[in-house]
Amino acid sequence: AQSVAQPEDQVNVAEGNPLTVKCTYSVSGNPYLFWYVQYPNRGLQFLLKYITGDNLVKGSYGFEAEFNKSQTSFHLKKPSALVSDSALYFCAVRDSAGGYQKVTFGTGTKLQVIP
Amino acid sequence: EAGVTQFPSHSVIEKGQTVTLRCDPISGHDNLYWYRRVMGKEIKFLLHFVKESKQDESGMPNNRFLAERTGGTYSTLKVQPAELEDSGVYFCASSQVSGGQETQYFGPGTRLLVL
Numbered sequence: 001a002q003s004v005a006q007p008e009d010q011v012n013v014a015e016g017n018p019l020t021v022k023c024t025y026s027v028s029g030n031p032y033l034f035w036y037v038q039y040p041n042r043g044l045q046f047l048l049k050y051i052t053g054d055n056l057v058k059g060s061y062g063f064e065a066e067f068n069k070s071q072t073s074f075h076l077k078k079p080s081a082l083v084s085d086s087a088l089y090f091c092a093v094r095d096s097a098g099g100y101q102k103v104t105f106g107t108g109t110k111l112q113v114i115p
Numbered sequence: 116e117a118g119v120t121q122f123p124s125h126s127v128i129e130k131g132q133t134v135t136l137r138c139d140p141i142s143g144h145d146n147l148y149w150y151r152r153v154m155g156k157e158i159k160f161l162l163h164f165v166k167e168s169k170q171d172e173s174g175m176p177n178n179r180f181l182a183e184r185t186g187g188t189y190s191t192l193k194v195q196p197a198e199l200e201d202s203g204v205y206f207c208a209s210s211q212v213s214g215g216q217e218t219q220y221f222g223p224g225t226r227l228l229v230l
Contacts, residue, residue, distance in 0.1 A: 105150075
């Protein structure tokens with residue numbers, strides 16, 4: 001069975017500092033990996049995904065994530081945090097095997113950017 | 116292009132009552148998913164439609180939940196009778212597979228509170 005772990009319930013970072021939101025995964029085959037963000041009172045918004053190719057994936061709002069196969073991780077990063085980045089972030093994985101594959105989400109990490 | 120929409124945004128009902136949630140996917144998307152997030156926990160898969168057919172309903176908690184997608188457009192999720200543990204945020208997502216790849220786009224969610 002596939003799974004996603006987001007070990008931190010909350011991450012606090014000062015505005016302007018780099019941020020990292022951690023995600024590790026477990027899947028039987030090769031993974032497709034996703035990050036979504038949920039702003040207060042809003043739905044989930046797609047940020048970025050890793051399918052294949054370059055391990056460093058760039059997404060919306062200046063976010064990027066690095067796929068590390070040996071560590072089975074897909075940490076979300078941003079060089080300089082903004083107060084407006086404060087939100088709930090979800091990592092998700094699905095198996096890349098052909099046909100229908102279910103997406104599994106993590107429990108979410110609340111990012112608080114402090115002015 | 117309009118995104119995924121969900122109605123209502125919030126619902127407060129008493130235990131034993133019935134609630135029907137609606138999801139309108141992005142036009143042309145064959146895949147429609149329902150998910151639920153109970154407070155502080157992961158986003159859990161409920162079921163998946165491909166057009167009007169149920170592809171996977173393995174995540175449905177019990178037979179108090181009934182999902183339909185007549186005509187392969189919008190979908191409804193009915194909870195009857197509602198129990199306290201049904202409280203949470205119900206998300207709908209839609210997608211279209213292109214080149215073997217799929218990204219799910221989420222609606223804003225319906226916040227259900229059962230008292």
